[in-house]
Amino acid sequence: MLLYDSGVSGNCYKVRLLFAHLGLAYERCELSVVDRSNRSEVLGDLNPALRVPTVVLDEGRALAESNAILWYFADSTPYLPSDAYESAQVLQWLCFEQYSHEPNIAVLRFWLHYATSPPSEAEMASKQAGGQAALQAMDRHLAGRTFFVGERYSIADIALYAYTHAADEAGFDLAAYPSVGRWLERVSTQNGHVTIDA
Numbered sequence: 001m002l003l004y005d006s007g008v009s010g011n012c013y014k015v016r017l018l019f020a021h022l023g024l025a026y027e028r029c030e031l032s033v034v035d036r037s038n039r040s041e042v043l044g045d046l047n048p049a050l051r052v053p054t055v056v057l058d059e060g061r062a063l064a065e066s067n068a069i070l071w072y073f074a075d076s077t078p079y080l081p082s083d084a085y086e087s088a089q090v091l092q093w094l095c096f097e098q099y100s101h102e103p104n105i106a107v108l109r110f111w112l113h114y115a116t117s118p119p120s121e122a123e124m125a126s127k128q129a130g131g132q133a134a135l136q137a138m139d140r141h142l143a144g145r146t147f148f149v150g151e152r153y154s155i156a157d158i159a160l161y162a163y164t165h166a167a168d169e170a171g172f173d174l175a176a177y178p179s180v181g182r183w184l185e186r187v188s189t190q191n192g193h194v195t196i197d198a
Helices: 010-022 039-043 066-074 084-113 121-142 155-164 178-188
Strands: 002-005 027-030 054-056 062-064
Touching: 002 010, 010 066, 010 084, 010 155, 062 066, 066 084, 066 155, 084 121, 084 155, 121 155, 121 178, 155 178
Parallel strands: 002 027
Antiparallel strands: 002 054, 054 062
């Protein structure tokens, strides 16, 4: 199995984290998140969006989009509930991560650390406000809960952990979200956990 990857991408980290929990062996092909000049050549036949992560399975089929990859590999494992309602809740949080969380926190982190030209102050402020709203929603949900769905660690937690644990790199003060802070610590102590730079 081959993973087209970026060591700094939270979306790629999600996949590597689940693979570590599952003990899956794979090869990595590193692609830049800044220089995308070879994306068509490398990923053109595998992923119409030309994004990482992209996985090529052993039989040659490709799968793209981080949360779709998580769903595929978590199926029939403890990381995706078998109960229909709980699995739908996992999907709900995966959608939240991609629509409300990642477009703000991940984009702001990218702008601050990897972009070649900074955006406007207004764009930065908009992303900061959106990220704060996402973290507030997470903090409310996690108050009195251990994990996001069914009191069990799942791909909902993996998906949200990837960029939340690096939110300080986007200028967010995680001390303002105590329930999120306690959850981050619980995620980091799960069996098989690896860090983003592992």
